Amino acid sequence: MHNPVLTDNTYQKFEEQHKEFRQATALTRPEKAQKMMGQIDLLIDSPEGLDFIFQNIESLSKAGIFEGSPWADPSKLVASLVNGTLKSGHPNSTIEILSELRLLAIAKGMMEIKGTSPTDAENFIQEVIVANLEFVFNEPLEETRLVMSEHELKKVHTLFKFISEKTKLDNVKEKLVEELTLICEQRPVVTEKQRKIIALVKEKIDLDPKKDLDARLLKFQRCIYRPTINSVNKDYKKYRTLLKTLTFDQLREESIEMSRAMLSFGLVSQYHPILVIHLIEKEQKELVPLCLGLTEAGTARWREHEAFICDLILKTIHPYNAQCLYGLAKMLESGIFSREAVRSGLANMLTIKVHPEVEERILKSTKTPHEKISALQYLMGALFRVLGQPLGVGQGNNPTCQSARGISMWSQHAPAKLINMVQTAATYNDLTFRFEAKEIKSSEVGLGLVQNLDHNLDAVSVTLVPMLDKVYNEMMLRASGRGEDPHKWVNPALYGQWIQIGFASAYDYLSNAIVDYNGFISVLYAMCHPKYNGGHRLIYPNPVGIFITSAKGDMLGFHAVSLLRVDVDFKGVYRAYFLNPNNEGRQDWGQKIKPSVYGNGEIYGESSLPLHEFAARVYAFHYNNLEAADKMDNVPDLEIQKIKKLAKESWGRSYTWLETKKIW
Amino acid sequence: MAKCFALMGWSLPVIESMQKLNKPYVVVSFPDFEGYAKENNIPFVSYQFDEWSDTSNSLDLYEKLKPFEADVAVPLFEETVEWAGALNSIYRGDPRVLNRAFLFRNKAMMKRKALIGGLRVGLFEEVYNKEGVKNFMKRLNQANLQIDGEQDSWVHIKPFASAGTVGHRLLRSMQDIEEKCQESDFPCLAESHLPGTEFSCEAFIHGGKIRFLNITEYVKLGYSNFIPEGHHLHSKRDKIMKEMQKLVDLFGIEYGMIHPEWFLTENDELSFGEVACRIPGGHILELAAKAYDFDALGAFVLCHDPSLTEEELNEILPPLDARPKQFYGNVMIYPHKDVINKLEIPDELKEESYFLDHNLIPPYTNQKINSREGFGNHFGTVNFKGEDPDRMTELLLHYENVDFYH
Structure with a gap:
């Protein structure tokens, strides 16, 4: 690739500046370094330029380009800070990139620095790669895109392309497996993050099933992209056609295989709803418990409420709203359907009309809203997930741990109250609470802790959190000035009578x-x-x-x-x-x-x-x-x-x- | 050989040069720098230059510098010119050295001296208020035989003793005087507008003779310049040299460097603008150092030393007839907007083969830009290097108008 930036005299000019920098004493070095950084900033947005700087990294480092900066000692660097620094723009991003190049050079044995071994350097780089997958695969998150200029994105992407080519990805694979395990073992309600990593691995890394790590990564992939043998190389539409040709016994096998895929990491594929709906529509409902991977207790509950749950499934579930099947299965296991109030609440939910503002929030929280799925369906789906996985509720990037904690607690101990709260909030975009015999209406009180909600949340949370957050804040205001932590009064009022006095x-x-x-x-x-x-x-x-x-x-x-x-x-x-x-x-x-x-x-x-x-x-x-x-x-x-x-x-x-x- | 140079003012690049040349020196500057000097083993005398009293004066400073055996004072900044002049008067036993320093610090006195010596200068006058400027403009209009309805003659006003372009105002009309002049501008110097291309000279003088002459071509005052001078100016070099020596003789400069500004008209006539004897702004010595490949700052300091030998002079200065092949130029970058958020280096600059480097600093989010005083406060410099001075001029003119800050 021809790069106009790297004309012959680029090298000569760099050398000229580099010489000036090397010859500077401590007195003028900071100023010369700044100029040098300006030059480097422009060079490193192309692979040739970056490679050129990489070839010179040892002499730059020796000349003192890192001196007096937080990057001076490579053994004191923190891999998790790299992402934020890269997003903060030149000159910080430039010196951060230089720092990665230096570590790569140490890892490759091209240079030595006391206190950092090649293995240390290699490990650091791998950690950086794993923590910056968005850059490795050049798929920056939306927030990243907002804060970084095109030139900065190019610089950072060029760096990650460069270091991932020069680093053994085998070891990165191990970290990817670890990362995926750490996320999946928590069975979060929101599954975007792990799906994204799995998708990126699928797209960009060739895996060999004979190798252990590759096989483990493939296992993650399979549960989303080919959960059963019958789903290999088919989209969900073709899969639907295939199902019509299967015998009862074959469907039985298919169901077992399908639920096993789901239960391994708590991730649901697009094929799964097709199978469940097929079983219900073709009157083979007895296979549904197998298809959801239910235990005996879960199966008994299914049998008890079969008609009701079939209705819920048909009205809610769709290949683009598939993940809630896992929540539904967990609801069946926990016995929540045995409560009359829960069934009534869910039945009521199916009839509501979602407030336009809530609808907007729900669709915004759905990464790729599908035209055939209504906001209500997404909300129902999220409700299954929250009710089925109470401990999977998260706050996303919002300072709203209180609200998330509340949703989780109600989901376990007051599910019908939660459903009712969601119903009210979704219909009226408003909520009321009692606090010390007075009413607090979220629409009538001041701001909450969060002003710009981060929408990487489930639909239940985006419905409730903005209001819960305001109510919580108002309670805190009313309880302040009493010479004690206001939570003493706010916690019981917000969460309910389960809280000790x-x-x-x-x-x-x-x-x-x-x-x-x-x-x-x-x-x-x-x-x-x-x-x-x-x-x-x-x-x-x-x-x-x-x-x-x-x-x-x-x-x-x-x-x-x-x-x-x-x-x-x-x-x-x-x-x-x-x-x-x-x-x-x-x-x-x-x-x-x-x-x-x-x-x-x-x-x-x-x-x-x-x-x-x-x-x-x-x-x-x-x-x-x-x-x-x-x-x-x-x-x-x-x-x-x-x-x-x-x-x-x-x-x-x-x-x-x-x-x-x-x-x- | 000087026993010790007293560097009047704080400049890290100058200190670095002295260290590299291994010359004895002591820095005289404000107390603020004392800590840094101590940490870095820089010989230092702290002095409050902006205070003149029984306890803060050149005799007192002379005493303070005795332990260092200082015998040559070197003014680095406009504000230290008299201090250096006073000390050098004592060191050389010649009271007129101080008077000469005053000459550099009073633009009216400077012009009068030039006029007496037969240099071409504009019409000038000391003014004390707006009325004074208006009367000056009126007389200028009369002299220019203005007819009703014609534009007024342009008038510049400048403080008597400020560096470069600080406080400099161009007044194009009576109305301009009314609107632009402030009470605090007065008293000051008013002068007629000099036509022609502006350039500056940096003449390194020893024993009253010019030993090296750099000519800096101004592309746009306060924005851009390059070194060495382009072809046209270069063809006038002999003439310029002659006028320069005239100026040196007239002002009685024996040692150091002077930095006058001149105007060259289409008829090849040279007018004298003003002259300074400290380190010029606009990174001029930096450019000169690169173009002529010499330690310009070191040379600047050493030329102040009367005992410098012929060999030492030849060693530190480029030959008088040197003509570099590469031209070095720079353009100072100012934001064009009132509020800026980011720095963007345009692709065309990155792809420009003359582009050397830049030291532009990204702004804070929503950084507000204050109105600027003189031509200070630029956000950094973009440097160019190339063989063709015409292309250099084009580039510098172009980038002056490119907005790097958005």
Whole structure:
């Protein structure tokens, strides 16, 4: 490819500047470096230019191009920050690209830097590749497209093309598998992210089924693109035609194969609805439980409500609205259909007319709305998913953890209330709540926390969250100024009577300090630790406020999670299992505290931590105030001190600590 | 050989040159720079240049510089010209050196001196208020035999003692005077508009003789220039050299570098604009250094040293008759809009074979652009290099009007 930028004198000019830069002393180097960066910025948007800079990276590095910048020491770089830096534009993006080139050169053994081995460099690059798939495949997310200019996009894409060609993708494959596993093991309600990665892998990487990693990636692909042998090389229309030729026994096999594909990662293919609808329409309904992969209990519930559920399926499900089949299957398993109120609510939902503004939000949240599917169908589908996978509810990129936590809690413990709330909100684009004997109407109160909703959410969330968020904020306003954390009153009012009346906060508003932390932890353990609470299990999710800390343990802010249960894991460690609405699989809270999302006894959608590590980040929770006083003395001081140390050495550094005793 | 150069003003590139040449120096500048100097082992005397009192004066500074054995003072900026002049008067035992420094700092005095010496200058006058400018324009109109309805004669006003284009206003009519002149402009110098192409000279002088002469062709004042001069100006080099030596003799300049601005009319007549004796703006010495491949800043400093030997001079300066093959030019980039969000380097520039580099800085989101004073505050420079001065002129004119900021 001829590149007009790289004329012969490009090299000569670069050399001229490079010489000037090398000869500069520390006094004028920053200024010369800036000019040099300007030149590099223009060169690296073409493969030849980038390669040229790559060939010169060692001498640029030696001349001090990274000196005095955050990129100076490659061993201190953080792969997860690369994406944001690349989006921030020149000169940051330019030096970030240089930094990747330097690491590539280290990985290739072309240069050496103390403290970073070729393996370190290789690992870093692979992490960067995995965290920047949008650039590797040149399919920038919508937000990315908005913030980056064409020139910047070209630069970054050129870089990733370059480094992915020079890096063994085998190892990236391993990270892709890991990434997909981390996402899928949480069984999120929204499946766009994993579908996108799977689609990109399918399109851009050749896989060899004989290789282990490739086979694992193929398994992800298959559950979306060819869930059964019969679906190979057919679109769903041809598949429908084929189904007509199958015998009952063949359909039976097909159903088993289909449900197995779905259950492996919780992903539903477009073929699946075709099969289910075929079974219902051809009066082979007895095969539907097999097709949904139901257990005996689930099958029994199907039989009980067969007619009703068939009607729901026919009115809701479509190849372009397929994912909700997984939610529906989980609803059948959980027994939610046995509740009369739920069936009535769902039946009512089918008759509503969706408010135009809600309709707009729903269609906006649907990546590729299909003309034959109404907003109501999408909303119904999302409702199946939320009701079937309560722990898969996420907040997307919105600061609305409270709302997400509420939807998840109602979905588990008050599904009919949730359905009714969705019905009201979808019809009137409004919601009302009671707060201390007064009404709060979302349409009549001020702004919520989120002003520009990120629409990477399910249809239930886009319907409810804007209103819940406003109601929550209004409750917080009304409860503020009482000298205590307003959540004490807001949580029970927002979430409902499942929330305990007692409220413990480590932070004391009046003294602006952490007061009686020992007492606080005693109450927490007396509430949830089976060893000290009389061997009791938790019943309802407990809305817990936690400090969010960085990988270095520094205080970053506050977050809302729900403590779901405390149990002994297979290693004999007491663990806290909780819902984190941010759906993040790779969390690092510092002090080696890293919540896991699978492999430690988690149910799909749960995060977990050893209980004391979880406790070390809690600042507020609810408890039964009639019980606590009895049990808190059971908690040994040694346990408390272990937690206190972790707390004091992380977020605790941002606070004053007072040892005054409080009455709990 | 000077025992120590006192560099009057803070300039990292100059300090770097001194370090590379391994010449003894001490920097005299505002206290703000003291910390950086200490950290980087730069000999430093902190001085409040903008204060003149019993405790802040050249005799006091002279004492402070004694421990460094400073014996040559070098003015780097307009504001330090008198300070350097005063010190050099003491060092050389010649009170007139200071008077000469004043000559550079008062544009009216400078013009009067030029006029006495037989240089062609425009009509000029010291003015004290708007009325004064109007009267000046009236007399100019009369002298130009203006007929009713004809345009007024153009008048420039400039502060007596500011660098380059700071405070410079062009007044095209009586109405302009009314609208553009501020109370704070006065007193100042008013002068008639000089026709012709403008260029500057950088003459490195030692022992009262021009030892090297650079001519900088101005494409557009305040925007762009290139070095060495194009073909037409080059053909006038002998004439320019003669006028330059006249100026040097007339002003009695013995050591250092002067940077006058001239106008060349179509009839090959040279008019004197003004002259400075510090480092010129517009990155001129940077361009000269590249075009002639010499350490222009180092040479600038060394020429101030009376004891510099012939060999040293020949070593640091290019030959008087040098004529580089490559032309180096630059254009300063100013945003065209009031609010800017991003920097965009146009493809045509990237593909331009004369394009060398740029140091443009991306703006903050919604950065507001303040009105500019003089021609300061540019957002960076785009540099070009090529063999054909005509193509260079074209490019510089073109890019002055390209909007890099959106």
